[in-house]
Amino acid sequence: MLEHYSAIVIVALETYLARFLPLRFKFKIKNFDEYLFQSSASLISALFVTSLVSIPVNFEKLFVSVIAATVVIVSYVRWKNLGLSVLIGVITHFVISTIIQKCY
């Protein structure tokens, strides 16, 4: 419990400082901005992949998630709405899971 609260406070401080320090001291960064952007993109990709694939690998679950993820991409490209796309993805995931469970 205390561990959760400490983690929340630490991450809140990190986030605030990452936003505050460049505003306060007006940093000028050269050649480092590309590294930072690529690092963020890699991390999000890493978080996505590890949340998509469960260990041990369950191909049935993975199949459902991949289909739902495809629907998320299509809906996001179509409507550019984060909340709506997540909701559509969750509903798709639920519908496909239910169909598969009833079939087998």
Place this chain on the structure above:
Amino acid sequence: MGFSKTETILASALIFAGASQFALIALMHRSFLNAVLIPIVLNLRHIIYGCVISQRCRIRRPFITAFGLTDEVFALSLNANDERFIWGLEVGAYLSWVLGTLVGIIGGVILLSSEIFKPSLTFSLTALFLILLIPNIRSNALAVIIGGITALLFHLIGQTSMGILLAGILSPIAVSGVRKCSNIIRQ
């Protein structure tokens, strides 16, 4: 995901950063250290946001403006020339975020009480990371691919947290190396 209602609302109220909050929740059950270290790397992009905003707009109260400078606020603030306009955006975004979390907590309790909905609701985490990833695919495709493969390989051998951390640190270096090699080959 192991977080109580109070902890969830506290996270939204204090952190106010979607990717960091989701990373914290996803990694907390694996490793405390990684759960607090990975958001640092994720937050590095805010340094760029701060630099850009401070050069475009006169910031008189950075300690207030900084708190709500999220990805969305940054994008909308690019044409702002008044700090109060940014505050307005931040207040709207913050209230939506905290109230949305509250609705999610109430709705989540009802939906998660059924085992049928649970796997589909946890998919929302994957969907969110995917949506955050989409704008990066075009501009940082190589970093996305290298980061994803690195994390997946470590994930498959049971070293998920290490893989995610290495993806964030090493992928930009690998991308730079690949680009240098391709330039040499072209010449």
